[in-house]
Amino acid sequence: MKLLLLLLSFTALLQADRPLGLTSLTVELPETKLKGTGEVPEWLSGTLIRNGPALFNVGEKYVTHWFDGLAMLHSFRFNHGEVIYANRFLRTSAYETMVVDKSLDFAGFGQAGSKTETAFIPNANVNVARFANNLVALTEIPLPVIFDKSTLDTVGLFSYNDMLPKSKIWECAHPHYDAKSGDVINYQVQFFPEAKYVLYTMKKGSSVREVIAEIPVKQPAYMHSFAMTEKYLILVEFPLLINPQDLLKGGSFSSHYKWQAGKQMRILLVSREKQQLAGEFWADPVFAWHHINSYEEDGTLYIDMAAYEDATGFGYAPDLVDDPEHKLSARFVRYKVDLATKNVVKEALGSSIEMPRINYDRCNGKQYNFVYGYDDYGQLKGLKKRGLVKIDVRTKLLVSWSQDDCIAEEPVFVAKPDAKSEDDGVVLSVVLDTKAKTSFLLILDARKFTELGRVIAPHHIPYGLHGEFFPK
Numbered sequence: 001m002k003l004l005l006l007l008l009s010f011t012a013l014l015q016a017d018r019p020l021g022l023t024s025l026t027v028e029l030p031e032t033k034l035k036g037t038g039e040v041p042e043w044l045s046g047t048l049i050r051n052g053p054a055l056f057n058v059g060e061k062y063v064t065h066w067f068d069g070l071a072m073l074h075s076f077r078f079n080h081g082e083v084i085y086a087n088r089f090l091r092t093s094a095y096e097t098m099v100v101d102k103s104l105d106f107a108g109f110g111q112a113g114s115k116t117e118t119a120f121i122p123n124a125n126v127n128v129a130r131f132a133n134n135l136v137a138l139t140e141i142p143l144p145v146i147f148d149k150s151t152l153d154t155v156g157l158f159s160y161n162d163m164l165p166k167s168k169i170w171e172c173a174h175p176h177y178d179a180k181s182g183d184v185i186n187y188q189v190q191f192f193p194e195a196k197y198v199l200y201t202m203k204k205g206s207s208v209r210e211v212i213a214e215i216p217v218k219q220p221a222y223m224h225s226f227a228m229t230e231k232y233l234i235l236v237e238f239p240l241l242i243n244p245q246d247l248l249k250g251g252s253f254s255s256h257y258k259w260q261a262g263k264q265m266r267i268l269l270v271s272r273e274k275q276q277l278a279g280e281f282w283a284d285p286v287f288a289w290h291h292i293n294s295y296e297e298d299g300t301l302y303i304d305m306a307a308y309e310d311a312t313g314f315g316y317a318p319d320l321v322d323d324p325e326h327k328l329s330a331r332f333v334r335y336k337v338d339l340a341t342k343n344v345v346k347e348a349l350g351s352s353i354e355m356p357r358i359n360y361d362r363c364n365g366k367q368y369n370f371v372y373g374y375d376d377y378g379q380l381k382g383l384k385k386r387g388l389v390k391i392d393v394r395t396k397l398l399v400s401w402s403q404d405d406c407i408a409e410e411p412v413f414v415a416k417p418d419a420k421s422e423d424d425g426v427v428l429s430v431v432l433d434t435k436a437k438t439s440f441l442l443i444l445d446a447r448k449f450t451e452l453g454r455v456i457a458p459h460h461i462p463y464g465l466h467g468e469f470f471p472k
């Protein structure tokens with residue numbers, strides 16, 4: 001008993017030494033009404049579901065990377081001015097490994113298992129989406145996991161009813177949607193026998209992926225997201241490349257990607273109408289996790305991203321490393337591609353932004369004004385404060401929200417039902433209050449970027465990744 005207590009206190013000590021955002025949350029709550037201050041708009045009706053890692057340790061052993069924490073879903077259901085919260089781990093083989101078997105012997109983004117071949121477990125902690133009338137949790141290493149919107153219970157793995165490979169591939173966890181048809185558009189990387197990017201569409205309500213185009217590639221790039229306009233699908237091939245054979249050697253997924261200093265960045269355009277490669281352009285490189293938006297105007301293609309100088313931060317977790325050169329801070333970067341001359345100009349607005357979100361339904365692939373995100377200056381050891389920003393991409397004007405000791409997460413824009421302008425709605429962000437040691441859901445008026453209200457969660461919510469608002 002004494003030994004157990006000693007072990008428990010040792011674990012608690014290690015937990016206490018970690019940033020709160022990377023400290024495990026093990027409590028799971030059924031629907032619980034939250035209290036707060038200010039106003040929750042009456043018109044806001046639906047559920048914000050966020051996904052992210054929440055269990056980082058087994059005893060005193062911790063996963064190597066933030067992304068390898070066990071997937072937990074958090075829901076905030078809005079009902080006539082009330083907010084009802086629930087949270088639940090996904091029950092997958094990853095849960096079996098970490099919680100039931102109490103093992104960290106698995107291969108993940110930064111985690112290297114003991115197996116000789118890099119074999120991945122479906123720890124779907126990156127994003128949530130709607131596939132074929134199901135809500136699914138996504139990771140980059142399939143398969144998607146179906147969950148129940150009300151209870152957050154895990155239903156099972158999502159089965160694609162097609163012949164595309166379902167293992168030894170990588171699949172993008174940031175699918176696009178066609179605004180008119182509701183079809184899903186996404187891409188996967190097939191590593192074997194010959195590597196290729198495979199872009200596909202999945203019709204609304206269907207679980208069959210139909211190939212749009214295949215692009216053979218010797219060394220695939222790590223591309224966390226991609227862009228879509230009315231005419232094109234756009235892959236920006238950062239020079240962070242993998243030799244697929246290395247995946248057969250074991251180790252973590254991220255360890256096999258190498259930044260090729262001095263190499264140009266390739267921009268690939270796929271015609272949605274002709275279903276084939278329509279252009280290839282070269283530019284000075286950056287690295288980005290997230291595209292913001294893209295659109296065409298007068299023969300120029302605009303590609304906006306939250307970009308880093310290089311991939312220094314690729315294998316790092318935020319809040320655990322120092323960053324004296326600000327290499328871990330993403331900035332708003334715009335590439336202007338002259339489609340006729342193939343000339344590419346890079347334009348840096350300079351504003352720090354990560355986890356960018358736009359009014360997607362209205363603006364994706366079109367000219368737009370506003371992007372929301374969190375400011376990314378503070379990805380340092382001992383992070384204490386991180387605010388939210390709203391950037392006017394035309395005037396370059398920026399407004400922000402922040403609070404001492406508070407770390408804001410990805411802001412999700414929700415439009416008013418009768419919206420009169422692009423920013424007529426609210427922005428929802430889960431904020432970690434490091435002093436109160438809890439989290440709250442912040443509701444900002446998206447137009448003025450001022451607080452309408454907040455509701456307090458019953459516990460801290462570890463740093464999450466992405467979420468979506470699903471209207472009622």
Ligand SMILES: [Fe+2]
Nearest residue numbers: 224289290466
């Ligand atoms: Fe992402």
